Amino acid sequence: MAPLTALAMPILRRLEAERAHRLAMIGIRLGLATENRKAEPKSLATTVAGMEFKNPIGLAAGFDKNAVGLRALMRMGFGFVEAGTVTLRPQPGNPHPRLFRLPEDGAVINRMGFNNAGVEPFAKRLNTRRVVPVGANLGLNKEGGDAERDYAALLTLVAPVADYVVVNVSSPNTPGLRDLQGEARLRAILDAMRVAVPDAPPIFVKLAPDLSDAGLEAVVEAALDAGIAGLILTNTTLSRPPTLRGAAAGETGGLSGRPLFQLSTAMLARAYLLTRGRLALIGVGGVTTGEEALTKIRAGADLVQIYTAFTYEGPAVIARIKRDLAQLLKAEGMTRVSQAVGTDAARLAKGT
Numbered sequence: 001m002a003p004l005t006a007l008a009m010p011i012l013r014r015l016e017a018e019r020a021h022r023l024a025m026i027g028i029r030l031g032l033a034t035e036n037r038k039a040e041p042k043s044l045a046t047t048v049a050g051m052e053f054k055n056p057i058g059l060a061a062g063f064d065k066n067a068v069g070l071r072a073l074m075r076m077g078f079g080f081v082e083a084g085t086v087t088l089r090p091q092p093g094n095p096h097p098r099l100f101r102l103p104e105d106g107a108v109i110n111r112m113g114f115n116n117a118g119v120e121p122f123a124k125r126l127n128t129r130r131v132v133p134v135g136a137n138l139g140l141n142k143e144g145g146d147a148e149r150d151y152a153a154l155l156t157l158v159a160p161v162a163d164y165v166v167v168n169v170s171s172p173n174t175p176g177l178r179d180l181q182g183e184a185r186l187r188a189i190l191d192a193m194r195v196a197v198p199d200a201p202p203i204f205v206k207l208a209p210d211l212s213d214a215g216l217e218a219v220v221e222a223a224l225d226a227g228i229a230g231l232i233l234t235n236t237t238l239s240r241p242p243t244l245r246g247a248a249a250g251e252t253g254g255l256s257g258r259p260l261f262q263l264s265t266a267m268l269a270r271a272y273l274l275t276r277g278r279l280a281l282i283g284v285g286g287v288t289t290g291e292e293a294l295t296k297i298r299a300g301a302d303l304v305q306i307y308t309a310f311t312y313e314g315p316a317v318i319a320r321i322k323r324d325l326a327q328l329l330k331a332e333g334m335t336r337v338s339q340a341v342g343t344d345a346a347r348l349a350k351g352t
Contacts, residue, residue, distance in 0.1 A: 013312070017099040017108070021063075021311070028069035034315040036077030041326035044079070046338050048302040049202040049229040049280045051133045051163060055079035055322050056337055057293060060284050060305035061137035061166065061206075065116045067125040074131045077318040082305065083126065084137030085168050086158075088150045090118035091141055094173060098253070102246025106288065107260075108308050110236070111253030113173045114139045119157050126161040136162035137206070142174050151189050152196035159197045167193070170208035170235035172254045178208055183218035190226035202229030204282065209234035209263045213270065220274045230280030232305070233271055234264040257308035261286025262351060265299050269349035272300020272342045288317070290324025297337060298344035 012020040027033060044055035058080035059073060067083040074081055093115025100109045116122070119138075126136060136158040140150055151167060158165060167189065169180035180186060186205065193203065205223055207216070223231060236254025244259060264285025271281055283301030287293050288309040296304045309317045325337070334340055 013103075016097070017101050018096070021099070025064070025069055028072045031072060033072050033076060035072075035075045036315075036319065038077075038319070041322065043326050043329050043335055044322060044337050046302065046336070049164065051080075051202065053079040053133065053303065056297070056301075056303045057318060057321055057325075058082060058282070058303055058305045059310065060307040061085055061135075061168070062110075062112075062307055063310065067122050070125060070128060070134060074134070076315045077322065078132060080133040080135065080163075080303070082135035082137055082166065083122070084116070084166070085114050085139035085171065086116050086119050086122045086136065086154070087114050087139050087141045088119055088145070088154055089141050091115065091143075100246075100248035100251045100253075102244065102248055102257070103312070104245040105243075105249075105257065105259055106286075106308065106312065107244070107246065107255060107257030108311065109248055109251045109253045109255050111173045111251070113142060114171065119154055123157045123161055126158065130163070133163035135164045135166055135204075137166040137168050139168045139171065140174060140177055140180075147180055147185065147189050148192040152192040155193045155197050155200055155203075159200045162201055164202040164204060164229065165200065166232060167203065167205045168235070170206050170211075172208070172236060172238050181207060181211060181215060181219060183222050186219060186222045187226065190222065190228060194226065202280075204228065204230045204232050204280070206232040206235055207267070209237045209260065209267050209285065210239060211267070216267065216270060217274060220271065220279070223279055224275075228279075230282065230302075231271055231275075232282040232284060233268040233301075234260075234285050236260065237263060239263070256285070258286045258288065261292060265296060265348055266351040268296060268301055269299040269345040272345040273349055275300075277342075287321070288313075290321045290326075290328055293321050293325050294328050294340060295344075295348070297340045298342070299348040300342040300345045302338070302341055
């Protein structure tokens with residue numbers, strides 16, 4: 001970690017969570033963050049949905065909602081970066097406070113509510129030189145939104161400048177949004193998007209970890225019928241494990257971080273058993289180590305995203321996860337990360 005970044009992280013952790021995030025984004029925009037200059041282990045390179053990745057570790061949506069820090073984030077060592085969630089029109093999100101740390105649990109609770117500056121400036125910022133693939137995470141406005149119309153309109157604006165697109169129908173902080181995971185509504189949304197942009201970049205649907213097994217099966221069938229690229233598993237959870245110790249554990253919103261790991265990994269594995277390679281899968285939820293990244297991959301993830309660990313540890317966590325993942329693959333005699341995909345899905349689908 002660069003000296004400036006190492007100095008900043010302890011200071012940011014002492015500030016109120018959303019204020020710390022705003023200051024971190026200012027530092028990133030000013031170019032004060034760590035830049036990765038190390039060669040990537042060849043074993044971590046992979047190809048997913050027609051896109052080439054130097055490594056499978058990406059930044060999940062939510063950190064850079066307005067795509068203002070893309071240039072710096074792409075150079076930190078991530079294999080890919082996902083910006084957003086962005087909505088068709090600007091909106092302020094939910095009232096403050098709305099972001100809470102649970103450091104004892106390695107977790108965060110948020111009820112941000114898709115606060116963002118709207119898709120037009122977002123799309124302009126996405127139109128920049130790439131050093132890794134960049135995704136655009138799309139959401140629905142809290143008021144006046146029409147799912148079929150708005151997701152299609154969002155896709156029209158970001159398709160020319162995004163490497164892949166994510167349909168976010170799983171945030172718990174926009175009323176009614178998770179209802180769009182129902183088979184009929186999701187099919188209608190994906191059909192509208194396909195009509196609007198027939199030659200769109202790869203499309204993924206991001207799901208909630210609280211979806212039932214039957215609901216997951218319905219989503220998989222809808223995704224396969226629509227011919228999209230894949231699924232992202234998972235978003236934050238509304239559940240609260242009884243082991244939570246943080247003072248903010250009772251706050252409403254979506255829980256992310258370490259307590260989400262087992263729940264999200266089990267759902268990822270069930271999705272893999274249903275799809276068997278017919279859809280690309282991105283695993284996210286509670287990853288803090290190379291071993292946990294490998295567990296996601298063994299559950300069926302072609303790619304893995306981090307968020308909460310990055311907010312707690314900064315850029316150092318990226319290099320550590322990649323280094324440890326490469327060493328684990330080598331120890332198991334694997335020369336490519338893709339060789340590990342789904343190798344333990346049957347066990348992990350049981351939540352063990």
